[in-house]
Amino acid sequence: MLILTCPAQLQRLEGALRRSLPLALPVTGTPLSPLPRAVTGTPMSPLPRAVYGAVMNINRGNPGEFEVAVDSWPDFGAVLARRSGEVAGGDVGRGVGTVPWHAPGGLRAPPGAPQMPVDDCYRNMHAAFYRDVGAYRALLETPGCLRWDTAFHVFGGPGRGGGLQEGVATVSQAIAGTKGVELEVSQYYTYLHPDPSTMPEPRLDPGVRVGSLSPAHVDLLNETWAFGGNGRSRRYLAEVLERFPSLCLQDGAGQPLCWALTDPFGTGAHGYTLPAHRRRGHMRAVLALAARRAQARGFPAFGHTATGNRPMQRLQEELGHRQLPGLCRFVLHNPGLGRAGP
Structure with a gap:
């Protein structure tokens, strides 16, 4: 698991997520202005809208104090946006622009990291996007990726063609079953205006x-x-x-x-x-x-x-x-x- 910290890498991630936005919504005045009018991708591209919005905010001053974890870089298979410092695990500072996290001596927060309130599911909000559901599960199972003893939300958007991001719920259900963690899943429609x-x-x-x-x-x-x-x-x-x-x-x-x-x-x-x-x-x-x-x-x-x-x-x-x-x-x-x- 890597935490992206380099501005150039975060900009690159924003571009990669933008290219996964739907081809079915061409723009004329472009809602993504000043980004290009056309978006590229495949007809079955999943929609990383919530993660995309979080990354856009990070790249524009980070008012929400979020960070982005990926399973690998630059060829990532899964992305998790979460509050900065919520990961628990050590070995900071390896690599350029990324921070790998491990837990050789048990889970611990990095120096100066804010304490994660264990009962605050409003603050403990995460957004997920994956290209490979196996990579997404491996990311969530990485020690320090999530604190499974807390109340938290993980949000996953709809998939192009209907439910390609269903793994956001099914992966949580699978991991939670091994940890004795209860879940509640709420479902919503997503509406987007093309212009x-x-x-x-x-x-x-x-x-x-x-x-x-x-x-x-x-x-x-x-x-x-x-x-x-x-x-x-x-x-x-x-x-x-x-x-x-x-x-x-x-x-x-x-x-x-x-x-x-x-x-x-x-x-x-x-x-x-x-x-x-x-x-x-x-x-x-x-x-x-x-x-x-x-x-x-x-x-x-x-x-x-x-x-x-x-x-x-x-x-x-x-x-x-x-x-x-x-x-x-x-x-x-x-x-x-x-x-x-x-």
């Missing part, structure tokens, strides 16, 4: 203006988020609000009515409209504006929607988002431990 510049100009109600959220709004978000309501979710949301772009519609007093955030993987997330302000087109406007802003930053405009949330699915389809084949999966490890914390 947000073609989206219609949003029309806002009189007295409604566009703004952004700040950490001062964290309690509102924590109370309204279906997975929030605790101290760990509040810390996670405060960090996202502080470090990543957000967008909201505000009333005349500056109070948020509807909003969407951007998570550490570049995903449009946490969309919500206050109940008293629904059915007024607010979320339609927020989605269009957020997609355009993602495009302006050079990021793909994409997000994940629960399989049962048909109203949001219809809205995205009306705006021109395309549902990618297959399902993306959030795999929660040690869910009981994750619920035990405050």
Whole structure:
């Protein structure tokens, strides 16, 4: 296992992941601007969207404090994006631009590394992508790659042609079975807009203006988020609000009515409209504006929607988002431990 640290290698990885984006979504104004209009790959290329977004953020100041582990370099078969310093294992500094990790004397964190909270599945979020499922399993089984005694998520996107990244869930299930680790798997659809510049100009109600959220709004978000309501979710949301772009519609007093955030993987997330302000087109406007802003930053405009949330699915389809084949999966490890914390 290697940790990529050299900027040139991280840029090379970003390019390799970009080439695995779908050929089925040609761009005209290109949502990946200033990247090339066309993307190359094979008709069955898996989609590394979450890992790609994490690597893009790393190469643009790394606001989420992530790092990238690969099974080998430069011919990698698997990639795992995770918080910096979460690996446990020694021998730092071999090679140029990469750090190999081993555990000759048992697991230990590198000097100065942040302590990984064992019960915080909000903070302990990882994104995975593989070309070879065997390489992916070998990466996860490497001592120090993951702490299997903690509550953590591994996210894997859909595969071109439907589910080529299913190994993200099946590998976790196989390894967890040998360690007595419980899992919960949640499934979502992924929607991507091929060119947000073609989206219609949003029309806002009189007295409604566009703004952004700040950490001062964290309690509102924590109370309204279906997975929030605790101290760990509040810390996670405060960090996202502080470090990543957000967008909201505000009333005349500056109070948020509807909003969407951007998570550490570049995903449009946490969309919500206050109940008293629904059915007024607010979320339609927020989605269009957020997609355009993602495009302006050079990021793909994409997000994940629960399989049962048909109203949001219809809205995205009306705006021109395309549902990618297959399902993306959030795999929660040690869910009981994750619920035990405050």
